[in-house]
Amino acid sequence: MILSNLESVPYRTVSKQLGLVQGSTVRAKHIGKDILAGFKNVFGGELKAYTELLQEARKEAVGRMVQQAEAIGANAILNIRFSTSSVTQGAAELFAYGTAVVLEDR
């Protein structure tokens, strides 16, 4: 599975467009980590727990998108975009979407 946010992969040609695929996940903060982040708020600096949380969540969103693409027989997803929204207090939705295509060697 080739993932890219370019409109096409330069060394290969798109032989079939399969349409939009997407994956999303909603994650809430861990209360213990939240307390630690509260301490960090006094001193400033990176909130490593949050960085990891969001990174994992993005990976999961991408994973779901890839699953969807595999299910319809794609071998690549192009023009991938990420988006974040806050649904409710203390939780974040991470959303990834792109176009599923079949690529062929030139």
Added chain:
Amino acid sequence: MYIDLIVVVILLILGYGFGRHAERRHYQSIIRREKEMQGMLTFSTKMPPQDLRISNARLVGGNVVISVDYFKRFVSGLRGLIGGRMKTYETLLDRARREAILRMKAEAQELGAGMIFNVKMETASISKGAKDAIGSVEVYAYGTAITLASR
């Protein structure tokens, strides 16, 4: 009643001391790593030039969550009354963006890529609307890392 005041003053002093130290150290580390990563070219153009011989293209990204310290939050609260430039948040966002780009470059380097195209950035505040609002931002930078074919 006085205890509250004392706690606030102590937090301000702690925030000022540690926050300044942390920011200076972070900037030093950013500048050092930016020099190391100078060879990794990043572009915000949508497609690589046609005449490049490319062997591989892959999505790479880097993210970071940074918060301001207590002192800076206090100062920017005052600034919010008068309006004008909020320098404390400017440096916060600057650091976050540069750090995210560096992490993206590091991932591309691990893949053995030479350049990154179509770099996009996204900023999110994780605790928007919370009552004791945390002054923290998340920045995510992503793009397509490209490996050149050896001819």
